[in-house]
Amino acid sequence: MLASMVFLCLSIHTAADHTSFSVSQAPKEAIVSTGGNITFYCIFPISQEHSWVQVLWWKQGENEYLRRSAEGRRRFGLKSKASGYFQLLSVNIQDSGVYHCAVIRQGVLRGNGTGSHLIVHVAPTPLKIVSRTPQRNTSAFLTLVCETASFYPENFTLTWYKNGIETAFGIHTNKVQNTEGLYEVSSSLVETQSVPSDTNYSCLVSHVSLRTPAVVIHTVSKSNQDSVHNSFSFWTAVCAVAGLAFLVLMIVIGMRCRLQNNESKEECDTGPNRSEELGATAEVMHYAAINLSRTSKTPRHKREEIQRRGTGNDLTYATLAFTGSEKNGEMQ
Numbered sequence: 001m002l003a004s005m006v007f008l009c010l011s012i013h014t015a016a017d018h019t020s021f022s023v024s025q026a027p028k029e030a031i032v033s034t035g036g037n038i039t040f041y042c043i044f045p046i047s048q049e050h051s052w053v054q055v056l057w058w059k060q061g062e063n064e065y066l067r068r069s070a071e072g073r074r075r076f077g078l079k080s081k082a083s084g085y086f087q088l089l090s091v092n093i094q095d096s097g098v099y100h101c102a103v104i105r106q107g108v109l110r111g112n113g114t115g116s117h118l119i120v121h122v123a124p125t126p127l128k129i130v131s132r133t134p135q136r137n138t139s140a141f142l143t144l145v146c147e148t149a150s151f152y153p154e155n156f157t158l159t160w161y162k163n164g165i166e167t168a169f170g171i172h173t174n175k176v177q178n179t180e181g182l183y184e185v186s187s188s189l190v191e192t193q194s195v196p197s198d199t200n201y202s203c204l205v206s207h208v209s210l211r212t213p214a215v216v217i218h219t220v221s222k223s224n225q226d227s228v229h230n231s232f233s234f235w236t237a238v239c240a241v242a243g244l245a246f247l248v249l250m251i252v253i254g255m256r257c258r259l260q261n262n263e264s265k266e267e268c269d270t271g272p273n274r275s276e277e278l279g280a281t282a283e284v285m286h287y288a289a290i291n292l293s294r295t296s297k298t299p300r301h302k303r304e305e306i307q308r309r310g311t312g313n314d315l316t317y318a319t320l321a322f323t324g325s326e327k328n329g330e331m332q
Helices: 002-016 222-283
Strands: 024-026 029-033 038-043 053-059 074-080 083-088 097-105 108-112 116-121 128-132 142-147 157-162 165-167 171-177 183-191 200-206 214-219 285-292 315-322
Touching (some): 024 097, 183 200
Parallel strands (some): 029 116
Antiparallel strands (some): 038 083, 053 097, 157 165
16 A cells, blocks of 8 residues: 555656656567566666666556565566666566556656566467267267367467378367466367278467477377277167167056056956846845645655746745645645
């Protein structure tokens, strides 16, 4: 907070000071890759009097002067009586921007520098090629994916080569920006035909951060082909087994439903007839009365069975009387 107030006060004082002098900076623009170092210089007129001079630095867009960092990445100092310097070590993408110097003599801000633009480049290296298993629903025999590391700025060129010859068939390239403002690229190459072993595929990337293009090479080996073939055979077998199991399950379900339907039909057909038979049997009534009379002189037994049948609502009633006389034993 104090540094911000001093920065503001010095800026106001400079605007009102007509004795201020021009301050220049070098270089005006610097391009550095991440991890590199850069030094900016602040140049101002030599004072006729041996007065105390201080050079401060600030980044455009910020409201306070830069300080020495705890990790020692920022270094400040006087190069001579007419120049100061600012050294930035191990730069990263967040260091990009415009830096200005401020010259202070005898506690008075004499002038600000013209500014030095720092551009930080992030190289897309290392590159890598990944061999991916083709999807089941595609006709791809081989799929290779070339992936870059995060890089900046976004402009790049990516080219595929097959056995040293540039190829553009079956290639799809995608670029995304991550949360840090850097870019990442993945480019896929799809082969729909069988590829002989020892075939070489190269992915070549050109970027402003690279002095020479970066390249990565992938060689198709017999093991890669066997892996693709085995994977295809495996999924084919899985699909076949799954289809067969589903067919058997449907057959079992169909047979079970058919049996249940037949049993239900038989119950519907036989149910009423059986009820009628039971009803008819219950409605048939038989009644018999037998009166046997005999004398002591007549030891003979007469037995007669009477059987009458009735169906439906018929009622059978029978009476039989035997009378035996002592004289003639006749039966009436």
